Each structure stands twice: as C-alpha cells, then as structure tokens.
Amino acid sequence: MSLIAITEVKKRFGSNEVLKGISIDVQPGEVIAIIGKSGSGKSTLLRCINGLETIDDGSISVAGAQLLPDEIHLKALRLKVGMIFQQFNLFPHLTAGRNVMLSQMVVKKTPKDEAEAVARKMLDRVGLSQKFDAYPEELSGGQQQRVAIARALAMSPMALLCDEITSALDPELVAEVLAVVRELAAEGMTLLMVTHEMKFARDVCSRVVFMHQGRVHEIGRPEDVFAAPKTVELRQFLGLH
Amino acid sequence: MVEFTLWDILRNLLLATRWTILLSLVSFVGGGLVGLLLLFARIGKRRFARMLAVGYIELFQGTPLLMQLFLAFFGLGLVGIDVPAWLAAGTALILWTAAFLAEIWRGCVESIARGQWEASASLGMGRLQQMRYVILPQALKIAIPPTVGFSVQVVKGTALTSIIGFVELSKAGSVVTNATFLPFTVYGLVALIYFALCWPLSKSSQILERKLNVAHRDH
Numbered sequence: 001m002s003l004i005a006i007t008e009v010k011k012r013f014g015s016n017e018v019l020k021g022i023s024i025d026v027q028p029g030e031v032i033a034i035i036g037k038s039g040s041g042k043s044t045l046l047r048c049i050n051g052l053e054t055i056d057d058g059s060i061s062v063a064g065a066q067l068l069p070d071e072i073h074l075k076a077l078r079l080k081v082g083m084i085f086q087q088f089n090l091f092p093h094l095t096a097g098r099n100v101m102l103s104q105m106v107v108k109k110t111p112k113d114e115a116e117a118v119a120r121k122m123l124d125r126v127g128l129s130q131k132f133d134a135y136p137e138e139l140s141g142g143q144q145q146r147v148a149i150a151r152a153l154a155m156s157p158m159a160l161l162c163d164e165i166t167s168a169l170d171p172e173l174v175a176e177v178l179a180v181v182r183e184l185a186a187e188g189m190t191l192l193m194v195t196h197e198m199k200f201a202r203d204v205c206s207r208v209v210f211m212h213q214g215r216v217h218e219i220g221r222p223e224d225v226f227a228a229p230k231t232v233e234l235r236q237f238l239g240l241h
Numbered sequence: 242m243v244e245f246t247l248w249d250i251l252r253n254l255l256l257a258t259r260w261t262i263l264l265s266l267v268s269f270v271g272g273g274l275v276g277l278l279l280l281f282a283r284i285g286k287r288r289f290a291r292m293l294a295v296g297y298i299e300l301f302q303g304t305p306l307l308m309q310l311f312l313a314f315f316g317l318g319l320v321g322i323d324v325p326a327w328l329a330a331g332t333a334l335i336l337w338t339a340a341f342l343a344e345i346w347r348g349c350v351e352s353i354a355r356g357q358w359e360a361s362a363s364l365g366m367g368r369l370q371q372m373r374y375v376i377l378p379q380a381l382k383i384a385i386p387p388t389v390g391f392s393v394q395v396v397k398g399t400a401l402t403s404i405i406g407f408v409e410l411s412k413a414g415s416v417v418t419n420a421t422f423l424p425f426t427v428y429g430l431v432a433l434i435y436f437a438l439c440w441p442l443s444k445s446s447q448i449l450e451r452k453l454n455v456a457h458r459d460h
Contacts, residue, residue, distance in 0.1 A: 050363050071367055078365040089360035093378050103364035106374055148360075155364060 003028045003159060003190050004049065004081070009058035011044055018044050020214040021058065026159070031191045033201035033222070036211035037237060042194045045211070046161045049192070050081050063158050079107070082152030086164040088144040090136040096123060096147045097132035100154045108155070115154075122150035126180050142173030146180055153184075160184070162193035198238070202226050210234045245421045251430055257413030258434055264399045264409060265438075267331050269392055272338025279343035284350055286368065294343070301340035307401050309333045314405040330402035338395055345391060349384040350376055386450035393439045393446075400435070410434060 002025035011019040018041045026032055034042045047053045049060055051067055051074045060067040065077040090099050100119035104110040110118070123129050126146035136144050145165055152160055162181065166174045178200050185191055185204050195201055201208055201222060208225040210218040212233045218225055229235045282294035301309065314329035353376050361375040403412035414431040418424045 052359055052363065074362075075365050075367065078363055083360075083363040085356060085360060087354075087356050089354075089356035091357065091360070091375055091379075093382075102374055103361070103366060106370050107365040151364070 002026055003030075003063055004192070005059075005061050006045075006049070007059045009045070009048060009060060010056050011041075011048060011053060012056050018214050019048070019055075022211075022214075022216055023058075024209060024216065024219070026190060026192065028158070028190055029188045030207060031185045031205045032193070032207050032209060033205040034192065034194045034209045034211060035196070035198070035201065035237070036217075040211040041214045042209075042211045043163055046083075046163050046192060046194050049161055050078050050083050052083075075107070079155060080157055081159045081161060082155055082157035083161040084145070084148050084152055084163065084165045086168050088136070088141070088148045088168070090144055090147055090151070092136050095133050095135055096128065096139065096150075099136070099147055100151045103151070104154055118154050119150070122154045123147070125153065126150045127176070140173060141169045142176045145169065145177045149177075149180055149184075159190035159192065162191060162195070164194050164196065166195070166197060198226070210237065212237075245423070247426070250417055250421060250423070250427055253417050254410060254413055254427070254430055254434060257408060258410050258438075260408060261396070261399050261410040262438070264327075264330060264334065264402065264407070265392070265396045268334035268338050268395050268399070271331070271335035272342055272395070275335060275339035276342030276346065279339055280346045280350070281372075283343055283347055298340045298344055301337055302344070306333070306337050306398055307404065309337055310401055310405050326402070326405050326407040329405055330399075330407040334395065334398060334402070337398065338391075341391055341394070342388065345387050346380070346384055349380040349387075352383060353379050382453055386446050386453065389442060389449060390446040393442045396438050396442070397435065 004024075004026035006022055006024045006026075009019055009022045010017065022041075022045055024032075034045065036042045044053055048055050048067070049062070051069070054069055055067065062077055062080045065080050066073060067077055068074070090096075091102065094102060097116065097119050100122055101112070101115040104115040104118060105112060120129065120132060123132055126149050128143060128146055128150070131139060131143060131147070136147070139147065148165075149160075165181075166177050169177065174197070178197065181191065181193070182200075182204055193205075203222075205222050207219060208222045209216055210225065210229075210231075210233075212231075218230055218234050225234070226238065229238060229240065279294050279297060282290040283298070285291060310329065310333045313333040314324055314326065317324045317329070357375055357379070358371060361371040366374070399409055400411040402409060403415065406412070408416070410431055414427050418427045421427065
C-alpha cells in the first residue's frame with residue numbers, strides 16, 4: 001500500500017488553476033524528486049500534502065490520515081509528514097536545541113528531559129551536536145537548514161517534504177545539507193523533494209516527477225527521465241535539444 | 242484675602258497627580274487585557290469575532306475620547322444608573338486604550354514572517370500553541386516600543402476626564418486657579434507635571450526602540 005496517495009488533486013488561486021488533476025502514489029522508502037519550471041505547481045503540490053494549502057478537488061492521504069481542513073485532521077496528518085522549507089523558518093527566539101524540543105513538548109506532550117535527549121540525538125544525526133545552545137542567527141544557512149531537518153525528524157514523521165531546501169544556500173553550503181538528506185534516504189526515509197539539484201535527483205532518487213503547467217508531465221526512474229526524456233518540454237527544461 | 246504660596250499650589254497639584262497616575266495605570270493595564278482579547282478576536286479564524294473586533298476598534302478609534310467619556314458618564318445616567326465620575330472615567334479610558342493597543346499589537350503580530358506560522362503548523366501545533374510559543378514571543382519584542390509610546394497618550398488622555406468632574410491633575414488645576422487667580426502659574430505647573438510623567442515614557446520608548454532594533458539587526 002502506498003504511504004502517500006495523491007489522487008486527482010486540483011488547486012486554484014482565484015481563476016488561475018495551478019494544479020490540474022495530480023495523481024501520484026508514493027511507496028514507503030521512496031525518494032521522489034519533483035522538478036519543473038517555476039510556476040509549474042511543484043511547491044504548491046508539496047504544500048498541499050501537509051495542508052498548508054487547501055485543495056479544491058481530489059484527495060490526499062498520508063498513511064491513512066486524510067487531508068481535511070479542520071484542525072484535528074490537519075494535526076493527525078502533520079504528525080505523519082514533516083516539512084522543510086527553503087527559508088529554514090527556524091524560530092529565531094529559541095536556541096537550536098529548543099527549536100528541536102518545542103514541538104515535541106507542545107504537540108506530543110513529551111516530558112522535557114526526554115525531548116531534550118531526542119533533540120540532542122537529532123542534532124547529532126545532522127552533525128550539529130555542539131550547536132545545541134546556539135541561536136539560529138549564530139548559525140550558517142547550511143547549519144540552520146540542518147537544524148530544521150533535525151526539528152522535523154524529532155517528531156518522527158513517516159515522510160518528509162523538502163521544498164527547495166538548498167535554494168537559499170550559498171553554493172558551498174549546499175553539499176552539507178544534501179549529505180544529510182542522502183543519509184536519510186539511505187536509512188529508508190520517504191522523501192518528496194522539490195529540487196533544482198539535478199545531479200542529486202539523478203543519484204539519490206527512486207523516481208523523478210516532471211511537472212509542467214499544473215500537470216505531471218513525465219514520471220519515471222531518474223535514469224529514464226534524465227537520459228531519455230519523452231517530451232519536448234522536459235528536454236527543454238533539461239537543456240537538451 | 243488668603244495668600245497662597247507656590248508650595249501650596251504645587252502640593253495640591255501633586256496630591257491630584259496621584260489620581261492621574263492611578264487612572265493611567267488602571268487604563269493601561271485594563272486596556273491591555275481587553276486589548277489582548279480584542280487582538281485574538283481580530284486575528285482569529287472566526288469571521289464573526291473578527292468583524293466584531295474590527296467594528297469595536299473602528300468605533301473607538303473613530304470617535305473622540307471626550308464623547309466616549311460623555312456617553313459613559315451621562316448615557317448610563319439616562320437609564321437610571323448613577324455612574325460616579327471615577328467609574329465612567331476608568332471604563333471609557335480602558336475601552337479606548339484597548340482599541341488602540343489591539344491595533345498596535347495586530348501590526349506586530351502580522352509583521353512576523355509567514356514562514357513562522359507555516360513551520361509551526363507543519364510541526365503539528367494548533368493555533369493557540371503557535372501564538373503562545375512562536376508568534377507572541379517574537380511579536381512582544383517588536384511591540385514594546387510602540388506600546389510604551391502609546392502609554393504617553395493614555396496619560397494625556399486622562400486630562401479629559403476632568404470634564405466629567407473626576408478630580409485629577411487637570412481638574413485640580415482649574416480648582417486651584419479659581420481659588421488663587423493665578424492661571425499662568427498653576428497651568429504652567431500642571432503642564433510641567435504632565436511633562437515629568439510623559440517625558441520619561443517617551444524617552445524609554447526611544448531607548449527601547451534603539452536597543453531592540455540593534456538586537457534585530459543581528460539576525
């Protein structure tokens with residue numbers, strides 16, 4: 001059974017239909033790269049999956065939790081799927097450790113010592129065990145993004161949504177974040193990532209989704225999608241002629 | 242005719258200043274609490290509560306404080322409830338302060354980046370949890386300078402309550418003038434006392450602004 005089931009999802013912003021019937025099934029442990037031009041709807045799709053955007057038609061479920069617009073269903077869904085953002089979105093008034101502890105304590109009611117132990121473990125996992133007491137402003141972009149990953153992992157989600165997580169980083173910081181993601185993939189975490197890192201997509205992902213004008217234009221294994229694109233649009237997008 | 246020394250005048254004014262200070266404090270604290278409720282209604286998800294809050298804020302911001310004082314004092318009197326001046330003054334000032342503080346604070350909450358709401362939501366927090374642990378702690382820091390700045394308006398606003406007969410600093414000024422026939426001296430002193438109350442507040446608002454801005458620039 002698929003872990004994430006996206007069925008005929010449609011989304012409009014006013015009169016502009018940005019998702020025109022998207023269906024994707026994601027199996028547990030799959031790593032999926034979503035590529036496409038800006039405006040093709042890839043970020044919107046990702047944001048629909050954990051309910052940051054409402055959908056107008058179709059359905060989304062993650063491990064049996066349906067996407068419904070009320071707070072109880074949203075919470076159940078969001079406990080199963082974490083999200084990492086382009087702009088990190090760490091809480092600036094809390095230390096790295098506190099950032100990772102907060103939602104455990106507030107949402108899961110985990111006792112403080114236990115939350116702290118988990119936070120230390122997760123920060124260690126992303127290679128930042130010494131930064132527990134550092135505030136976000138004291139960290140580099142790459143480090144902030146790794147804290148954000150640790151924060152999402154601390155909720156033990158079944159899948160992670162990564163929304164262009166290296167796009168706001170200086171080039172030399174991209175590798176450290178991708179290394180963490182690569183490790184997560186190797187450990188069997190289910191990942192859906194909107195990315196511009198084609199090499200990474202080719203090396204790590206099990207499937208690649210090419211979106212174009214609100215539709216899934218091509219989908220397949222990276223070796224097929226990248227080596228033998230079937231459509232003109234994908235060929236153009238990849239810079240092949 | 243009785244001679245009044247400067248000290249006589251000043252002493253009486255200072256005694257009345259206690260009431261100005263007390264009324265300011267009550268208005269500010271009470272207004273802060275009501276303002277907080279208004280803020281939650283104003284930025285909440287419930288349409289009805291939001292509209293109610295908007296209506297309230299617009300009504301109180303769009304009418305003179307003096308009219309609000311009159312309505313609180315004479316309005317209830319019309320329906321047979323005898324309202325003492327201090328109660329009318331306190332109530333009107335609390336409601337007036339609340340409208341302004343709610344609006345100041347709304348600006349602060351809305352200045353927090355949308356990503357903070359999204360990140361906390363995606364971690365499973367409910368709206369109240371987001372407010373309490375993520376948004377308000379950050380908004381509070383931004384809110385301190387304008388809030389302290391507004392407290393100056395509250396202090397000066399209390400002067401209007403003299404018109405419904407509440408004996409605070411301004412009212413004491415007219416009473417003392419009537420007894421001494423020294424309006425320039427008396428009102429000069431009244432102004433000085435208001436200045437002594439308000440200036441430290443504006444100054445501390447400026448200092449806080451500078452301090453918190455410096456902290457902000459480091460982000």
